Amino acid sequence: MKIAVxxxxxxxxxxxxxxxxDIDHQKAEKIFCLGDLVxxxxxxxxxxxxxxxxxxxxxQGCWDEDIVEGLNSCExxxxxxxxxxxxxxxxxxxxxxIYPETKEYLAALPKVIKEDNLAFVHGSPQSQHEYLLPxxxxxxxxxxxxxxxxxxxxxxxTHVPYVRTLDAGHLRLMVRTGAEVPEGEMREFNAPLKxxxxxxxxxxxxxxxxxxxxVIYDTDRDRVTLREVEYDYQKTCAAIIERGLPAIFAWxxxxxxxxxxxxxxxxxxxxxxx
Amino acid sequence: MSxxxxxxxxxKDLPVQVWAIAGAVGIGxxxxxxxxxEQISAPVxxxxxxxxxxxxxxxxxxxxxxHVQIFCxxxxxxxxxxxxxxxxxxxxxxxxxxxxxxxxxxxxxxDRHACKRIALVPSELTSSEWxxxxxxxxxxxxxxxxxxxxxxxxxxTGQVFDPSSLxxxxxxITQGAYGEVTRAxxxxxxxxxxAFYLDFVVGKEDSLYLPLDLPLWLDGRPDRFSGLEVVGxxxxxxxxxxxxxxxxxxxxxxxxxxxxxxxxxxxxxQVAA
Amino acid sequence: xxxxxxxxxxxxxxxxxxxxxxxxxxxVPKVTExxxxxxxxxxxPASEKIVQxxxxxxxxxxxxxxxxxxWEEQVLMLHGFVPDIEPNPLAEKYGVAAAxxxxxxxxxxxxxxxxxxxxxxxxxxxxxxxxxxxxxxEELTPESSPLLFxxxxxxxxxxxxxxxxxxxxFRYQIKDGSLSSNVLTLDGEEVSQTYNTxxxxxxxxxxxxxxxxMATYTIYSPNTDLVKFQTVRYGRSKGFGKx
Numbered sequence: 107m108k109i110a111v112x113x114x115x116x117x118x119x120x121x122x123x124x125x126x127x128d129i130d131h132q133k134a135e136k137i138f139c140l141g142d143l144v145x146x147x148x149x150x151x152x153x154x155x156x157x158x159x160x161x162x163x164x165x166q167g168c169w170d171e172d173i174v175e176g177l178n179s180c181e182x183x184x185x186x187x188x189x190x191x192x193x194x195x196x197x198x199x200x201x202x203x204i205y206p207e208t209k210e211y212l213a214a215l216p217k218v219i220k221e222d223n224l225a226f227v228h229g230s231p232q233s234q235h236e237y238l239l240p241x242x243x244x245x246x247x248x249x250x251x252x253x254x255x256x257x258x259x260x261x262x263x264t265h266v267p268y269v270r271t272l273d274a275g276h277l278r279l280m281v282r283t284g285a286e287v288p289e290g291e292m293r294e295f296n297a298p299l300k301x302x303x304x305x306x307x308x309x310x311x312x313x314x315x316x317x318x319x320x321v322i323y324d325t326d327r328d329r330v331t332l333r334e335v336e337y338d339y340q341k342t343c344a345a346i347i348e349r350g351l352p353a354i355f356a357w358x359x360x361x362x363x364x365x366x367x368x369x370x371x372x373x374x375x376x377x378x379x380x
Numbered sequence: 381m382s383x384x385x386x387x388x389x390x391x392k393d394l395p396v397q398v399w400a401i402a403g404a405v406g407i408g409x410x411x412x413x414x415x416x417x418e419q420i421s422a423p424v425x426x427x428x429x430x431x432x433x434x435x436x437x438x439x440x441x442x443x444x445x446x447h448v449q450i451f452c453x454x455x456x457x458x459x460x461x462x463x464x465x466x467x468x469x470x471x472x473x474x475x476x477x478x479x480x481x482x483x484x485x486x487x488x489x490x491d492r493h494a495c496k497r498i499a500l501v502p503s504e505l506t507s508s509e510w511x512x513x514x515x516x517x518x519x520x521x522x523x524x525x526x527x528x529x530x531x532x533x534x535x536x537t538g539q540v541f542d543p544s545s546l547x548x549x550x551x552x553i554t555q556g557a558y559g560e561v562t563r564a565x566x567x568x569x570x571x572x573x574x575a576f577y578l579d580f581v582v583g584k585e586d587s588l589y590l591p592l593d594l595p596l597w598l599d600g601r602p603d604r605f606s607g608l609e610v611v612g613x614x615x616x617x618x619x620x621x622x623x624x625x626x627x628x629x630x631x632x633x634x635x636x637x638x639x640x641x642x643x644x645x646x647x648x649x650q651v652a653a
Numbered sequence: 654x655x656x657x658x659x660x661x662x663x664x665x666x667x668x669x670x671x672x673x674x675x676x677x678x679x680x681v682p683k684v685t686e687x688x689x690x691x692x693x694x695x696x697x698p699a700s701e702k703i704v705q706x707x708x709x710x711x712x713x714x715x716x717x718x719x720x721x722x723x724w725e726e727q728v729l730m731l732h733g734f735v736p737d738i739e740p741n742p743l744a745e746k747y748g749v750a751a752a753x754x755x756x757x758x759x760x761x762x763x764x765x766x767x768x769x770x771x772x773x774x775x776x777x778x779x780x781x782x783x784x785x786x787x788x789x790x791e792e793l794t795p796e797s798s799p800l801l802f803x804x805x806x807x808x809x810x811x812x813x814x815x816x817x818x819x820x821x822x823f824r825y826q827i828k829d830g831s832l833s834s835n836v837l838t839l840d841g842e843e844v845s846q847t848y849n850t851x852x853x854x855x856x857x858x859x860x861x862x863x864x865x866x867m868a869t870y871t872i873y874s875p876n877t878d879l880v881k882f883q884t885v886r887y888g889r890s891k892g893f894g895k896x
Binding site for chain 1: 542544557626628633
């Protein structure tokens with residue numbers, strides 16, 4: 107069976123619409139969404155309505171959480187004054203424009219979804235705000251997957267897709283408990299093959315092109331395909347300007363840049379728990 | 381007994397004391413001047429007419445050559461006096477100025493001192509206003525279209541940037557988010573107390589990022605000059621100004637960073653001692 | 654050369670604390686630092702006395718460096734210094750009445766003192782904390798996954814993590830390990846990398862006050878990386894002939 111996993115739509119209705127048609131074309135039987143339905147883009151409620159009407163299992167993203175609870179991003183999100191200012195503008199605009207029932211829907215979204223040997227989260231199993239970057243220390247990445255009990259962990263949040271395979275994990279331990287056991291006991295820890303799949307972003311690309319990215323996973327063949335889909339991004343750019351969002355967002359979208367810079371430090375581990 | 385013959389020497393044979401430099405935008409006028417100054421041991425004075433309240437080149441020059449005396453609009457008489465006393469003068473005419481605007485000053489100086497007009501021109505150009513004006517033309521490889529250019533400039537003395545915001549601002553300006561930009565240069569104060577000169581010329585892949593040789597400023601808002609000049613077409617000055625405002629640190633955040641830096645510098649100097 | 658005595662879980666047991674202090678005084682080489690990793694108090698009225706004792710060391714005694722623990726965190730939650738957690742840990746573990754006891758038995762002054770306690774200490778490459786680098790409330794035990802330990806140790810750029818939440822004394826060493834990683838990106842590029850780790854240590858420092866007549870604590874020498882677990886028996890059953 108093929109499943110499609112997408113994330114980070116950010117109110118970009120045009121991109122979502124095109125991606126859904128591509129998913130159809132790919133003959134995926136089930137769709138999962140990893141949150142950040144709203145934030146920055148011009149059609150937050152329409153995006154939520156579309157996802158909801160299709161009954162797509164969705165996890166809560168960091169933006170979704172922030173809109174529900176009031177702005178409260180941790181340091182992970184904004185490394186600069188400019189990014190913070192733009193994020194705040196986007197947050198205020200989104201807050202003013204989304205319907206109350208949209209907020210209710212976002213508030214009820216789960217942080218983690220598990221199905222068979224697959225797990226779905228927005229940022230990481232620890233927090234919606236933690237980035238699982240491809241350069242993250244391998245042992246820490248492995249810990250994140252193992253903590254879900256799944257073999258494959260799907261995540262978003264970074265807006266740049268990748269497939270990471272963690273294999274041949276092996277640790278030798280020496281554990282001594284109490285003063286009564288002076289030598290300690292030797293233990294071995296072996297981890298089976300695990301995978302992290304980052305599904306990219308539908309609505310706010312960060313890979314230098316304005317196209318949407320998402321992932322198709324073939325459960326029978328255990329194969330992951332990263333998909334990049336062209337859509338009419340100019341429509342979204344026009345809507346950004348027309349609906350009163352900062353015009354610079356339109357320019358950045360056309361260049362395939364995120365609207366407000368995110369922190370890039372793979373070694374920064376999030377102190378905010380789920 | 382031999383007698384030395386003293387022949388009358390004309391001003392043409394005297395070493396040049398006043399240099400006037402003009403040329404296309406971003407062609408390297410200031411750079412050429414800096415190269416000359418490096419080789420001169422005599423006192424040097426510099427004058428850039430209409431630099432106004434955004435004296436970017438002046439500031440960089442003083443940082444690198446603190447002994448050079450700078451003159452601004454309205455100080456022409458003092459400049460003349462310094463030249464009388466033997467200083468070498470460099471007068472830079474910005475690309476946006478009428479070449480003739482410097483004539484009055486140059487004619488006055490030329491009466492009593494050897495003057496030379498230098499124009500830096502694109503190598504494909506065979507005749508131009510610059511050719512008519514200059515005593516010497518220096519040809520430079522140059523790819524910029526320089527017709528119908530606008531200029532936008534603003535001082536922002538006292539404003540302090542964090543490096544990430546500055547990087548984004550600079551990227552957006554130079555990559556065309558606020559209009560087609562041919563040339564951009566600015567001086568920016570960062571929260572770690574350093575001042576940077578940034579320089580972009582279209583066609584050159586990398587901008588220049590130069591830390592200025594100035595003391596660290598760690599006590600509140602700096603009162604040394606910082607500002608930006610952008611040259612191009614269809615410039616959205618309002619959006620540039622708003623972006624600058626969005627980049628800058630509030631007083632509270634600035635003081636917080638400055639205190640942290642001062643504390644850690646104190647600690648390292650204690651350890652060293 | 655420094656030698657650290659690291660305690661946790663005094664839980665208002667003044668007698669146990671005094672016994673441990675005596676034991677520390679007897680140590681050769683001399684102990685140079687004293688760390689108390691939280692759970693100084695509990696909900697009992699005896700908490701005030703132990704706090705006073707710790708805040709007022711006698712002449713010649715080491716000045717303890719105290720960070721907050723599970724009990725201190727409950728006080729902070731109760732008084733609104735930190736956000737509540739659902740379900741409330743205090744009610745869950747000790748029942749609803751425990752909150753009233755905590756409220757009644759911890760003075761305003763002690764609450765203020767607790768609110769100023771550090772979360773953790775970082776010395777050289779050692780992190781000293783009650784729970785873990787993620788949270789005061791997290792319990793690390795010898796059965797915890799080595800990957801969990803690696804994550805908690807890495808968070809503070811440490812190589813050694815001392816913790817007290819479990820109340821156990823243990824020395825958990827990750828001797829070495831490796832892992833292969835392969836990353837495929839959108840442009841079709843694949844990057845392979847091997848990760849290695851070696852010599853990470855997590856130490857459970859024991860518990861001073863919860864077991865009657867027996868206290869455990871840890872002595873650590875950063876220069877030699879030597880860990881010693883101390884057991885101190887005190888009270889009437891101490892001494893020869895009686896168990």
